[in-house]
Amino acid sequence: MASSLLTRQLAVSLQQNLRLAAPGSRYVSKTATKTVSEFEYDTPSMKTVVPGPKSQELMRQLGEIQNVGAIHFFCNYEESRGNYLVDVDGNRMLDVYTQISSIPIGYNHPALMKVMTNPNNVSAFVNRPALGILPPENFPDKLVESLLSIAPSGMTRVQTMACGSCSNENAFKSMFILYRNKERGFSTPSEEEVSTCMINQSPGCPDLSILSFMGAFHGRTLGCLATTHSKAIHKLDIPSFDWPIAPFPKLQYPLEEFVRENAQEEARCLEEVEDLIVKWRQKGKPVAGIVIEPIQAEGGDNHASPDFFIKLRNIARKHGCAFHVDEVQTGGGATGKFWAHEHWGLDDPADIVSFSKKLLTGGYYHRDELQADKPYRIFNTWMGDPSKNLFLSEVLNVIRRENLLEEVTRSGKALMQGLYALQTQYPHILSRARGQGTFCAIDACDDTTRNIIMTKARDKGVFLGSCGERSIRFRPALVFKEYHVHQLLNILNDVLAEHK
């Protein structure tokens, strides 16, 4: 029960005064005791194998209703706190996956609990409006105070949506609409366009395309899925569009040893992008927009240099394609900046920036010209959820008050140093440590080893995510301190030491 959280705070703060060092010693730092939040637990605590007997029983029950093949275990969210996720069998794990990177400031943060107990907020939860036709009085203010206060440079317009896929679908639609409006000189559509669009035919439904990258993940609805190329299981058996797919740079690590090779690889990919744009125009399916993640996340935490993105942005401009940066997974602070593409060093790099996950609401920022020219072109019943904006405002307050972006940068450095050390110590198992802020990953020698490491780490109290073919991804919340980094590294070290 949530109320037990409050009653346990005293006990926890007592525990903190008596805190013992985590098992193992290599990464335990002197600063640890200062940085952990007051309301949090201090260590993992494992009682059963995972999934434990209660999780297994619940899985059997839910299996009567849904496919449960992806479920790890069932959670006790009431008892979870900060960086620690508690399961129904009483196991408490350090959570370095955070609900697929969607929990910004940990579990049951007191600031978010307060949102719930503020009587002024009740109505926003109980009465979900159709935002596009009947917004609440405070909607403009809340947008200014939350989403617009963190808008990427040069962007003053934002459209909320319910999830990441809806955000990308509508971002694509905005790019198609702009492209066609430019083609027809912003004049009224022809009667032929109006009549043919009703039956899915051109010119009303034109053969336009979105250029995406191999390894990309932009969602699983049919429009998004046509730009997703991370795993076959997402795409198999689903009809798609014949849209161009460019190679994403495959960088070699360590970066400093492969400067020339990596520059050549990025140049090769950019050349291919231009070739595809030309080829698809010739095929009669011009590229209305280019969509890219600043770091390909689901596809395996694939990075590219700022130079690559800057040149890609220029190619988009040169060919009249809108440039859409998908920050659904990278946005929200985990890279040490609020938006990962801010690391590229451009003032005004994108036409559209989409988001969801850590932002708690989906949506996208866009330049003025990408606003649909008429109402109801970008529209649905809910257009987001104002109750999520309430939480987001509070999350942003916490990020500012607690300097969490600086904390992420600090924790990220400690994490990267630890990963470098581990791959030096276990070169036959680990390689390609990479990351920005705490948005980090490392490769195992193969997928079987990767999965064994993750399972063993879980049994010792660290919950991790995978991505790509053999990568482990680290996706902690923004309240992940150096203390937690050391806890994570200690356990990883123990797992690797045991691994024959």
Add this chain to the structure above:
Amino acid sequence: MASSLLTRQLAVSLQQNLRLAAPGSRYVSKTATKTVSEFEYDTPSMKTVVPGPKSQELMRQLGEIQNVGAIHFFCNYEESRGNYLVDVDGNRMLDVYTQISSIPIGYNHPALMKVMTNPNNVSAFVNRPALGILPPENFPDKLVESLLSIAPSGMTRVQTMACGSCSNENAFKSMFILYRNKERGFSTPSEEEVSTCMINQSPGCPDLSILSFMGAFHGRTLGCLATTHSKAIHKLDIPSFDWPIAPFPKLQYPLEEFVRENAQEEARCLEEVEDLIVKWRQKGKPVAGIVIEPIQAEGGDNHASPDFFIKLRNIARKHGCAFHVDEVQTGGGATGKFWAHEHWGLDDPADIVSFSKKLLTGGYYHRDELQADKPYRIFNTWMGDPSKNLFLSEVLNVIRRENLLEEVTRSGKALMQGLYALQTQYPHILSRARGQGTFCAIDACDDTTRNIIMTKARDKGVFLGSCGERSIRFRPALVFKEYHVHQLLNILNDVLAEHK
């Protein structure tokens, strides 16, 4: 402020004892004072034109951030109550549109307020899980207690999603997956399928199609949009799929005068469905599923007979197409049954039933064989939102406790009688009154007249929605009583009497 709601309840109950008849007399019934909920207002109350000055100022502010062309006015949801929507200028309107048909039991229902103040629920709001991998302990129980307790006959499986479009997109995906699994005899996909799907090509991304109907609305993401054919503004400039589109019966009214013609019309449409299925199979784009609304809502409240749907269902079975009933707008009780397709009189009519809006969460029920064979095929980060399930449980309790489906049937009869009377009295303005439960509509002679009637009604305190080319649709909440029907009809009568 929400708290003022409570402080006003006494005043309201006093007002109810002193209630005066609504202006006009024709529809004021003796039963009125008994059926209005205790916590509600008793009449509309208009202070300004709509949108009033505050709404206009807020529209200007929001216009700097978004396209505001579809916004009617800004709302004061804290002061709204039951069937009455209050705007920021203090106008109180009888709401017969209910956020595009998505408010099940009116504004600020006390039962829903209680969900918010129950400390056991706080965690479900504060910690949104990735339901597909880490569900909360009570998730199976909540599904059984809410969604499964109202499952259409024969369906024991349900998948939650965040919104109506996501529900339909994933329902389509389930139908494609099943179709291909059947084609390959449920054997392992070939290497060619696995490799081609990554680049959007067949056989991995097969040329399958979904058959939809002219006038249909199934959402605005790219997959859904390929089955939506209600208005050009939704579809113009967006690439689509070459999928078959059948005519939906255009019934002539009054039904009892056109029995033979309407039967012929339905037979014509069914014949066309079969022709299209054959034709698209020959084109190499076989129909994996048929999607249809029990009442085409956005497309103009187009009805068909149970016989039409029963025969359509049989055609689907005969040709091996899954049969998907989209109840996003019709589901949730407004037709007098929980699911509109229950009126068809079949025990087991569908393979998939999708929902959203009044259910507060999106999702779909499906037969066992439509469950994806592997995890991650039907998946996304959030897979719904358990906090919405909490509200839904309470909504269902209220529906049962207050016998709201019976109330809807009673109010619906009164509404239809009133609409018949109005179209008899104003035959040059109104025609084609039609409906089921309170899910009703009537046509104006043209769209200009329709819009004038709606604006004038709003100025007198009734907020209505439009659909199709010249229809007014009635979409009240389930707590819309005969008393409110009479209020609505009185005002409509006044508007029509003034209309030259």
